[in-house]
Amino acid sequence: MPGQILPESSVDVLIVGAGPAGLMAAAWMAHTGVHTRVIDKRGTKIFNGQADGLQCRSLEIFDSFGFAERVWKEANHMLEICMWNPDETGKIRRSDRIADTPPGISRFQECVLHQGRIERFFLDSIRDASWKTHPVDVERGVLPESLELDDSKVEDHEAYPITVKLRHLSEEEATPEQYGKQLQDGLFRSNLAPDDTDELLTKSRAAAKEGSEEIVRAKYMIGCDGAHSWVRRQLGFEMEGEPTDFVWGVLDIIPITDFPDIRNRCMIHSASSGSLMVIPRENKLVRLYVQLKEVVPDASGRADRSKITPDTILAAAQKTLSPYKLSYKYCDWWTAYQIGQRVGRNFSKQTRIFLAGDAVHTHSPKAGQGMNVSMQDCFNLGWKVSLVVRGIAQRYILSTYQSERRRIAQDLIDFDHKFSRLFSGRPAKDLTDEEGISMQEFKDVFMRGAMFTSGLSVDYGASMLVAKPGAAAVQGDGTDVSAKGEKVVAKEGLAKHVELGKRFPSFQVLNQVDSRPWNFAQWLQSDGRFRIVLFAGAMTSAAQRERVGAFCHQLENILKRFTPEGRPIDSVIEVLTIHSAKRISVELLEDFPQVLHPFSEEQGWDYNKVFVDDESYHEGHGRAYEQYGIDQERGCLIVLRPDQYVGYIGELEDVKDLEVYFGNILVQPQSVVK
Numbered sequence: 001m002p003g004q005i006l007p008e009s010s011v012d013v014l015i016v017g018a019g020p021a022g023l024m025a026a027a028w029m030a031h032t033g034v035h036t037r038v039i040d041k042r043g044t045k046i047f048n049g050q051a052d053g054l055q056c057r058s059l060e061i062f063d064s065f066g067f068a069e070r071v072w073k074e075a076n077h078m079l080e081i082c083m084w085n086p087d088e089t090g091k092i093r094r095s096d097r098i099a100d101t102p103p104g105i106s107r108f109q110e111c112v113l114h115q116g117r118i119e120r121f122f123l124d125s126i127r128d129a130s131w132k133t134h135p136v137d138v139e140r141g142v143l144p145e146s147l148e149l150d151d152s153k154v155e156d157h158e159a160y161p162i163t164v165k166l167r168h169l170s171e172e173e174a175t176p177e178q179y180g181k182q183l184q185d186g187l188f189r190s191n192l193a194p195d196d197t198d199e200l201l202t203k204s205r206a207a208a209k210e211g212s213e214e215i216v217r218a219k220y221m222i223g224c225d226g227a228h229s230w231v232r233r234q235l236g237f238e239m240e241g242e243p244t245d246f247v248w249g250v251l252d253i254i255p256i257t258d259f260p261d262i263r264n265r266c267m268i269h270s271a272s273s274g275s276l277m278v279i280p281r282e283n284k285l286v287r288l289y290v291q292l293k294e295v296v297p298d299a300s301g302r303a304d305r306s307k308i309t310p311d312t313i314l315a316a317a318q319k320t321l322s323p324y325k326l327s328y329k330y331c332d333w334w335t336a337y338q339i340g341q342r343v344g345r346n347f348s349k350q351t352r353i354f355l356a357g358d359a360v361h362t363h364s365p366k367a368g369q370g371m372n373v374s375m376q377d378c379f380n381l382g383w384k385v386s387l388v389v390r391g392i393a394q395r396y397i398l399s400t401y402q403s404e405r406r407r408i409a410q411d412l413i414d415f416d417h418k419f420s421r422l423f424s425g426r427p428a429k430d431l432t433d434e435e436g437i438s439m440q441e442f443k444d445v446f447m448r449g450a451m452f453t454s455g456l457s458v459d460y461g462a463s464m465l466v467a468k469p470g471a472a473a474v475q476g477d478g479t480d481v482s483a484k485g486e487k488v489v490a491k492e493g494l495a496k497h498v499e500l501g502k503r504f505p506s507f508q509v510l511n512q513v514d515s516r517p518w519n520f521a522q523w524l525q526s527d528g529r530f531r532i533v534l535f536a537g538a539m540t541s542a543a544q545r546e547r548v549g550a551f552c553h554q555l556e557n558i559l560k561r562f563t564p565e566g567r568p569i570d571s572v573i574e575v576l577t578i579h580s581a582k583r584i585s586v587e588l589l590e591d592f593p594q595v596l597h598p599f600s601e602e603q604g605w606d607y608n609k610v611f612v613d614d615e616s617y618h619e620g621h622g623r624a625y626e627q628y629g630i631d632q633e634r635g636c637l638i639v640l641r642p643d644q645y646v647g648y649i650g651e652l653e654d655v656k657d658l659e660v661y662f663g664n665i666l667v668q669p670q671s672v673v674k
Contacts, residue, residue, distance in 0.1 A: 008215040010160050011037045012389045016231055017224035018042075018138040020051065020115065021357030021374040023122035025222050026138075027065055028382025030130035032528040034389050037216065039142040039166065041197065041225075043174030050115035050333075051371035052279065052287060056106035057455025057503065058372045061379050064526040064644065067121040068108070075111035076282045082261040083443060086271035091323065096443060100265055102450050107506060107519055110454070112281050114252075115371060141174030143167045145201055145213070147221075147234040147353075154350045157391065160217035161352060168212045173203060197230050220385050221353045224378065229359035235349050239362070241342030241413065247295045249313030249336045251288045252281065253328035259321055262286060267446070273319035285332055290317045292336065308336040341413040347402035354381055354401060361409040363416040372455055373412055377405050383528050383642040392528075392572055393666055396484065397465060403476030404460045410477070415449055458645075460501040464664040465641055467648040467657075468500050483664040488657045490649040494636035495535075496629025500646050504533075504638070508622025509578055509611040512588050517616040520578070520624065523608070524644050529574045530662070531642075534596070534652075535625070536579040537635030539586050544633065551637075551652040552593035558659050559595070564669045569598055572666065576609055580625050580632040583614045 013029055015022045018040035029036035054075065062068040083096040101109040123138065130136040146165040153161035223231025232239075255262055259278075263286075266278035274291035281287050290313050310331055318326050344360035357374030381401045387393035451457040461475025462468035464483040467490040468475065472482040490500055498505065506521035524531065532555070537544050559569050577596050579586070588597055588610055597606050613632075615621040625632045639648035639661065648661050 004213075006165070006213050006215050008217065010217045011035055012219050013037075013385060014162070014164060014216060014218040014221045015039070015224060016144055016221070017226060017357075017359075018119070018140070019224060019226070019357070019374070020118055020122070020371045021378050022222070022224035023119060023126065023138075024061075024375040024378035025224065025356070025382045025385075026126050026136055027122055027129070028378070028386050028526065028528070030126040030134075030136045031065065031526055032383070032386040032390070033130075033133040034386050035134040036136050038136060038138045039144070040138055040140050041143045041169070041174065043141045043169070043171055051118075052112045052114050052281065053369075053372070054111050054113060054118070055369075055372045055453060055455045056101060056108045056110065057458070058375055059108035059111070060106060060503070060506075060521065060644075061375065061526070062121070063108075063522065064524060065122075065125050066525070067125050070121050071113055071118065072108070072111065074117060074282060075113035076280055077109060077111045078265050078280070079109065080264050082264045082266045084261070084266060084268040086269065090271040092268060092270055092321070094261065098443075098447065101454060105451070105454060105456055107521075112279055112287075114281070118371070141169040141171065143169060143197065143201060144230060144234075147231070149349060149352060151350065154352055155395070157395070160219055162218040162221050164216045164218065164221070166214050166216055167201060168214075197228065219352075219389060222378070222381065222385070223353065223355045223359050224357050224374075225359055227358040227362045229355065231353065232344065232355055232359050235346070235353060235355075237344055237346045237349075237355070239342040239344050239360070241362075242340060247292045247308075247336065247338050249290045249292050249308060249316065249334070251290065251310060251313050251317070251328075251334050252285050252332040253288070254284050254330045254332075255286045255288075255326060255328055257321070257324060257326045259324040259326065267442075268320060269442075270320045270322075273322070274316060276317055276320040288313070288317050290320065292316050295336075310334045341417050343406070343409045343413050347406050348398070351395065351398035351401075354385075356381060356405075360406075361412060363413055369412055369416070369453060373408065376408075376455060376458070379526075379643055380405055383526070386528050387642070390528075391667055394484075394664075397665055399479055400460075400463045400465055400476075400481045403463060403472070403479040403481045406477040406479075407461070408458060411452070415452055419446065419449065456503060458502065459499070460645060462501075465647050466501045466645070467661060485664050486660050488648065488661045488664070490647075491636075491651065491654070492649055494630065494651065495638060495649050498628055498630075498638060498646055498649065500649065502646060504640050504644050504646050505628065507624040507627045508616070508619060509624050510583060510614050510616055510622075511608065512579075512583060512586075512592075512610040512612050513607045515583060515617065517619040517622070518611065520611065521644065523576060524640065526642065528642050529570070529572060530647075530665075531640040532573060532575045532658075533638045533640060534575060534577045535628070535630050535635035535637065536577050536592075537631070538633045539579045539581040539591055541633065544635075545591065547634075547652050549593055551655065552595045554655040555658075556595045558655070558662065561659075561668060562662060562666045568600070569595070570606075570609075573662070574609075576611070578611045578613055578624060580613050580635070583612045 012035040015025050015038040018038050026038045059068050078100040081098050081100050082094055084092045085095045087093050126136050144164050145167045148163040150161040153159035223229055263280045268276040274293045277289040279287040341363045347360055348354045356377040384397050388395050460466050462470050462472040463481035467488045469489050473480045506519050508517050509520050510517050536548050562572050597609050599605050613624040637650055641647050650657055
């Protein structure tokens with residue numbers, strides 16, 4: 001209202017959008033104690049439909065936040081893919097069966113569970129982690145109305161250079177008007193629908209309710225507000241790419257059908273009636289992705305969504321599945337979308353305001369990448385912002401977000417461009433049919449992309465965080481993210497099956513003290529700490545014990561250098577040890593230096609930091625050294641970033657390189673500056 005003095009407040013991190021990407025960012029902030037606000041224009045979370053596919057890497061990430069078991073229990077596990085193609089008569093027949101997830105690549109496999117449940121698990125994790133420090137709640141029905149960034153304060157760590165005016169909507173304003181009054185649909189979130197943010201703001205301003213506006217000043221801001229991103233528009237950033245003419249409908253139904261593979265993931269090409277993907281869901285549901293060949297975009301390139309209904313989608317599915325029958329009595333949710341691939345030119349403004357998820361890359365959902373890659377954007381970004389806000393890391397590490405994730409987004413767009421066209425194209429009738437799609441090529445592309453779609457092929461280039469040889473700008477998106485100080489290059493040959501810039505593999509090890517078997521990644525929790533994994537080798541050898549002792553003496557000095565006064569020695573860098581001797585041949589307190597099992601006056605020795613590659617009483621032998629490709633006598637050391645990606649590999653004698661590596665990343669507290 002005119003002349004009204006608006007309330008003002010400050011916050012370390014403001015997150016716009018409470019979908020999976022925004023909640024991933026919020027989870028990092030909650031688990032590391034950062035003062036954060038999360039706003040979303042919708043009045044409620046999702047309860048039906050939307051994204052559903054969960055890849056291996058996402059489940060590993062959920063495990064690091066402590067809720068993978070909840071997802072795994074509720075989700076439908078996808079184990080087999082069936083491919084159906086037309087035979088010489090035009091009738092669809094099963095042509096192949098393959099594993100949905102390549103065996104042995106992860107302790108998890110792909111599963112499906114609707115987005116609303118994923119959001120629920122995130123919200124519970126955020127609540128449980130943040131209630132003692134800075135409680136984080138999603139504020140719903142709240143829109144950003146204006147955004148300013150003071151360039152003169154960008155490099156001032158204590159400043160709040162971002163100013164945002166927020167508008168609080170009424171319950172009526174925050175409730176979307178959906179197509180289909182009795183049936184939930186997702187068209188209002190689809191790329192076929194225009195953005196309604198400006199309309200919501202206009203209506204709310206017209207109502208002019210006192211107390212509906214406030215000013216927030218923030219150190220950092222993360223825009224996770226979807227493909228129509230308001231934050232992106234305010235920054236003036238553009239997306240590159242274009243839509244296609246392929247329009248697809250989506251139905252979540254309990255199917256009544258004689259199609260034999262309805263409870264398997266299926267990719268179906270018909271001779272002339274389009275394509276169909278079957279995704280078996282939880283609670284007897286099945287999701288159908290159906291090509292709508294009858295819906296043709298107009299001259300502007302945009303399809304008319306008013307012509308799309310559940311009946312339209314069902315009729316198209318029935319044509320593709322013929323001669324098999326398909327109907328339903330219960331539909332849980334439906335939507336439609338037009339395939340397009342676009343990627344943002346910029347992922348951040350002055351490394352103060354960031355964009356993530358659909359705000360910087362859009363593509364078709366059939367490869368199960370949308371929610372997964374969006375969450376992994378913020379899994380990459382969240383710990384970096386948290387460490388910088390808390391004064392633990394140098395601010396320039398934030399430049400690695402765009403360098404690392406924009407390249408991944410471009411890889412995704414390239415894969416989706418090829419995959420979606422092969423899926424949407426007409427099958428070739430024979431070898432002479434040059435306009436048709438080769439079904440063998442489709443299968444080959446899909447199988448080659450399996451590691452990519454699992455999320456496990458992510459490979460970050462050289463930077464101050466990843467000690468790879470070569471030019472950092474070339475290995476990323478062109479951004480120069482090389483170390484500011486002396487360059488360190490890791491020795492990858494010491495761990496032949498561990499790759500710099502990739503997620504650290506996980507194998508079974510035993511706790512040294514109580515012999516309990518663990519999948520090692522279960523100890524790589526998302527709490528914001530770097531980790532040194534010390535492969536201590538043959539600890540029964542006097543020479544090796546001497547090497548380990550010498551390393552630990554110098555390691556303690558490194559840890560103290562980067563640990564704030566009054567904090568535990570493992571609060572910034574945690575050391576976890578895996579040795580290769582027989583478990584019963586060594587003792588924790590006698591044979592391992594104290595820095596490997598720190599002592600606390602309140603809690604005594606830490607018995608959960610030293611592990612052994614030995615045989616379990618009940619679970620067999622994990623053979624971790626063999627699977628990591630590490631010498632069982634000499635071992636090595638591996639540095640993991642807080643997101644479990646490998647940053648450095650070296651010998652136990654490479655203490656100087658280890659110190660330089662951390663010196664290029666971390667802030668040395670004033671209390672320990674010499």
